[in-house]
Amino acid sequence: MPRNSGIILSSRCVSGGDIERRTSSHAAVWFITFPCAMPTDNKRVRGPEVSQSPSLFLCEPAGALPSHGPRADGRQRDQVDVRPVFVRCGLVSQAKGSAYIEAGNTKLMCCVYGPRETERKDETDMKCGRLTTDMRFAPFSCPERGSWIQGSQDKDLSLMLHESLQPAVCLHKYPRSQIEVNVMVLENSGSVLAHAVTCASLALADAGIEMYDLVLGCSIRQDGTSYVVDPTYTEENRCSSVSSENQGGLTVAFLPSLNQISGLQSDGEMAEETLTAGVRTCIEGCYKLYPVIQQALAKAVRKAAPPPSES
Amino acid sequence: MATVQVSEAEKVYILHGIRDDLRVDGRGCEDYRHMEIETDVVSNTDGSAKVTLGHTVVLVGIKTEIGKPRPMLPDEGYLEFFVDCSANATPEFEGRGGEELGTELSNTLYKVFNNKHSVDLKSLCISAGEHCWVLYVDVLLLQCDGNLYDAISVAIKAALFNTKIPRVHISADEEGGKEIELSDDPYDCMRLNVENMPCIVTLCKVGHRHVVDATLQEKACSVASLIIAVTHKGTVTCARKVGGGSLDPESIFEMTEAGKRVGKALHAPLMKLLQQEESLGKTQQKVGFLG
Numbered sequence: 001m002p003r004n005s006g007i008i009l010s011s012r013c014v015s016g017g018d019i020e021r022r023t024s025s026h027a028a029v030w031f032i033t034f035p036c037a038m039p040t041d042n043k044r045v046r047g048p049e050v051s052q053s054p055s056l057f058l059c060e061p062a063g064a065l066p067s068h069g070p071r072a073d074g075r076q077r078d079q080v081d082v083r084p085v086f087v088r089c090g091l092v093s094q095a096k097g098s099a100y101i102e103a104g105n106t107k108l109m110c111c112v113y114g115p116r117e118t119e120r121k122d123e124t125d126m127k128c129g130r131l132t133t134d135m136r137f138a139p140f141s142c143p144e145r146g147s148w149i150q151g152s153q154d155k156d157l158s159l160m161l162h163e164s165l166q167p168a169v170c171l172h173k174y175p176r177s178q179i180e181v182n183v184m185v186l187e188n189s190g191s192v193l194a195h196a197v198t199c200a201s202l203a204l205a206d207a208g209i210e211m212y213d214l215v216l217g218c219s220i221r222q223d224g225t226s227y228v229v230d231p232t233y234t235e236e237n238r239c240s241s242v243s244s245e246n247q248g249g250l251t252v253a254f255l256p257s258l259n260q261i262s263g264l265q266s267d268g269e270m271a272e273e274t275l276t277a278g279v280r281t282c283i284e285g286c287y288k289l290y291p292v293i294q295q296a297l298a299k300a301v302r303k304a305a306p307p308p309s310e311s
Numbered sequence: 312m313a314t315v316q317v318s319e320a321e322k323v324y325i326l327h328g329i330r331d332d333l334r335v336d337g338r339g340c341e342d343y344r345h346m347e348i349e350t351d352v353v354s355n356t357d358g359s360a361k362v363t364l365g366h367t368v369v370l371v372g373i374k375t376e377i378g379k380p381r382p383m384l385p386d387e388g389y390l391e392f393f394v395d396c397s398a399n400a401t402p403e404f405e406g407r408g409g410e411e412l413g414t415e416l417s418n419t420l421y422k423v424f425n426n427k428h429s430v431d432l433k434s435l436c437i438s439a440g441e442h443c444w445v446l447y448v449d450v451l452l453l454q455c456d457g458n459l460y461d462a463i464s465v466a467i468k469a470a471l472f473n474t475k476i477p478r479v480h481i482s483a484d485e486e487g488g489k490e491i492e493l494s495d496d497p498y499d500c501m502r503l504n505v506e507n508m509p510c511i512v513t514l515c516k517v518g519h520r521h522v523v524d525a526t527l528q529e530k531a532c533s534v535a536s537l538i539i540a541v542t543h544k545g546t547v548t549c550a551r552k553v554g555g556g557s558l559d560p561e562s563i564f565e566m567t568e569a570g571k572r573v574g575k576a577l578h579a580p581l582m583k584l585l586q587q588e589e590s591l592g593k594t595q596q597k598v599g600f601l602g
Binding site: 052 | 557559
């Protein structure tokens, strides 16, 4: 930037107008603009809006993955082959409960605060507690840079996380209270919602919130006649050159001991039989994941409160 | 969603009725309420439709604009959905109250149309990488009596059937830049093929059975619902569980099958009705909002 140009600072909305202050070496000039409806990021000096990711200018098309044969990371198609998962509870000391999950390159962490008094007194429910969920992506988590402002995708995922967790938590045991679940996606390498559900239920268990059962998530991607379980980011987002009927993704949140589905979300286009088969596959994937999660939880509990030594 | 308070005795009454396949207003478990559809109600739009399903009234207006295509898909146009819950429907929607419900509805609509076959996006391209048609689908909820997804999807299908996209002509001007010319004839327009557009069916789990087109009272007795978007061929474009309860896998399979059956049966009469209305042309008696 040339030396004599001004620096534009914008401050938060004050009494209905957006006030921009332009400082230059000579004088300070105040501009008042009309408030705009879109939420803008007032804390950072943004670069020009026309910036683009260089991946758009790649020579060969990025989405030319084969739909047969083994997958890029060596797992099998058409089999319940989930990525090996690393989980740890109790990483954030300030939170009541927390959990971190890594599956392949997907990294998420979740913190639970509560039960505590409801912030907004007019929303206090006398008979049962409230569960609020918030799922955010770090801007550097996806191959394309996202913004810090919560887009509609974040809100949508937060809502689905809420719907998946609500049946499992014994909210009637926490009247007039609020339990907050915050999930932060550090790296998005596919099936983010499924792992967020698992991570959140682990964090709730770590916080000592009473639950009926752990909620586990699993997702598949249907591609023509074959499917892949626990897809990576490239597997999820590629547009297949073969424009066949069955193309879509499905995420299921499942309570294994109670055999109940607490969350289901699918998009793309699939035949009804494919959808049914996909749900069954996801349930199998959840059963595979269950022992690992249980072990991690037991380990965390033993670490926090070691059993009395036999003497 | 606008909710009603239902007493325990009323809940038991509704539950027992549904168990015997008899709902409070006399319908069977898979019957819709009386539905009225009218297209071309708002003259400022390029396509519009109003749907009345029982006491739920939804108005959809479609405006076509020329915009820049998305960087990753340079030879396709796109649709933008926006759902506005008007404060007329219920006082809960005043100010920003209806925003949450509106975003939930718009996000589901994006998912429903997020596939290659529902709308032919390539026909919306004007010149690859530079200009394309953007269809802004704006949904307005005027009255809310349950079953918003179904009414909205039928209204969108009717409005897109009614949409007239003007034909454009690209010509090169003197400096070598491209110039867009709109045809002078107002009837020279392109229509969209809505055959493959899905319709949403909401199935509410009440007791051990599921009901289609639940009223607000029936919704208050259910803990979970399944939303399923079905095309006329029976393909499922979006399935989603809503509500704070959990469902048995067997119920989900039953509900998807019922949803597919009901959804498939909805398309043929709807297309017939839309074509009939279209063929009336000028002789069509407009009912508007006062009928």
